[in-house]
Amino acid sequence: MNLRIPGPTPVPREVAEAGAAEMINHRGPEFAELIQRCIAGAKQVYQTQRDLVILTTSGTGGMEAAVANHVSPGERVLVVTIGVFGKRFVELVQAYGGQPVELAFDFGTAADPNRIDAALATDPELRTVLVTHNETSTGVTNPLAEIARAVKGRDRLLIVDAISSLSSIDVRVDEWDLDVVVSGSQKGWMVAPGLAFVSMSPRAWEVQARCATPRYYFDLRRHQVSAERGQTPWTPAVPLFFQLDAALPMLFAEGMPNVFARHHRHAERVREGVRALGLELFAAEGHRSDTVTAIKVPEGIEGSAITRTARTDFKTVFAGGQGSLTGKIFRFGHLGWVTDADVEAGLDAIERTLAKLGFTAPARA
Numbered sequence: 001m002n003l004r005i006p007g008p009t010p011v012p013r014e015v016a017e018a019g020a021a022e023m024i025n026h027r028g029p030e031f032a033e034l035i036q037r038c039i040a041g042a043k044q045v046y047q048t049q050r051d052l053v054i055l056t057t058s059g060t061g062g063m064e065a066a067v068a069n070h071v072s073p074g075e076r077v078l079v080v081t082i083g084v085f086g087k088r089f090v091e092l093v094q095a096y097g098g099q100p101v102e103l104a105f106d107f108g109t110a111a112d113p114n115r116i117d118a119a120l121a122t123d124p125e126l127r128t129v130l131v132t133h134n135e136t137s138t139g140v141t142n143p144l145a146e147i148a149r150a151v152k153g154r155d156r157l158l159i160v161d162a163i164s165s166l167s168s169i170d171v172r173v174d175e176w177d178l179d180v181v182v183s184g185s186q187k188g189w190m191v192a193p194g195l196a197f198v199s200m201s202p203r204a205w206e207v208q209a210r211c212a213t214p215r216y217y218f219d220l221r222r223h224q225v226s227a228e229r230g231q232t233p234w235t236p237a238v239p240l241f242f243q244l245d246a247a248l249p250m251l252f253a254e255g256m257p258n259v260f261a262r263h264h265r266h267a268e269r270v271r272e273g274v275r276a277l278g279l280e281l282f283a284a285e286g287h288r289s290d291t292v293t294a295i296k297v298p299e300g301i302e303g304s305a306i307t308r309t310a311r312t313d314f315k316t317v318f319a320g321g322q323g324s325l326t327g328k329i330f331r332f333g334h335l336g337w338v339t340d341a342d343v344e345a346g347l348d349a350i351e352r353t354l355a356k357l358g359f360t361a362p363a364r365a
């Protein structure tokens with residue numbers, strides 16, 4: 001199967017096999033060395049010298065940790081949304097008793113840093129901003145450096161969901177002064193699902209210490225204190241740490257700038273190939289993601305027929321649309337362990353699927 005969804009992504013054989021190694025004591029010296037290597041490697045990918053913890057949970061667990069440690073009950077926070085995953089931050093803030101003030105942009109477009117700046121300027125009570133870097137549901141990448149400049153210019157805390165970008169797209173945590181940044185193992189990291197990464201700035205720790213929200217499993221201070229002793233507070237998913245320890249050297253052998261360049265090259269090829277088939281891209285020009293491409297379902301064809309036919313007839317798995325985009329778009333994932341051949345095979349599968357479904361591209365002007 002050519003797994004062309006935006007996560008879980010394919011896991012290289014050596015990474016998968018590393019996960020099958022004999023179990024070790026998670027309170028013993030082998031694990032202490034393992035987690036320290038993993039944290040050091042993850043910090044390198046994050047381009048940060050700040051604290052970083054690795055949680056046994058999916059990406060949403062990392063988002064939940066960010067909210068539970070930094071948003072107090074009753075607190076009003078700005079949540080910038082451009083799609084389904086931004087709305088998840090809204091729901092999480094509500095679940096923990098905070099009051100989300102949503103600044104919503106149309107699906108398919110990116111957030112405008114000037115409007116974020118204006119929202120913060122008129123409402124000094126909003127001390128924290130939550131934003132999605134790469135909106136996997138729409139295939140849009142937000143201009144994070146500019147957003148960070150706006151938020152930091154107003155001296156606020158910035159929490160970023162970089163789950164489907166960090167490790168595939170350049171995210172400069174320290175240079176851009178991002179306070180809390182979440183990522184997830186099943187995306188560009190080339191590891192199976194189940195680990196979330198959370199980095200924390202000194203300012204984030206100050207807010208964390210004051211935050212009145214109850215927390216236990218996801219108490220980031222406990223995770224940091226344990227990490228300094230080469231442990232996790234609770235039993236970790238040891239096989240996923242083995243996998244991460246095998247995947248990180250692969251990323252570094254390629255070189256992170258080359259990893260980012262490869263993702264950009266593949267994304268450009270997918271965008272060009274899809275348009276050559278007479279299809280339209282969903283995301284606005286200039287903000288299209290280098291990890292996932294959202295493609296409009298052409299008129300007269302059922303969205304679910306595309307993903308079903310591609311899977312059953314052409315052994316290629318694409319993702320459908322989520323939420324209000326169900327049936328309107330399908331998504332081509334090109335993040336993580338992806339070769340030129342995988343991209344070409346994905347494009348070929350789209351072409352054959354459409355032919356089978358009787359789609360003829362409109363004549364192009």
Ligand SMILES: Cc1ncc(COP(=O)(O)O)c(C=O)c1O
Binds near residue numbers: 059134184
């Ligand atoms: C941008 C973004 N945020 C959050 C999530 C949620 O992560 P998980 O499904 O690992 O909980 C995902 C994963 O699909 C994502 O792409």
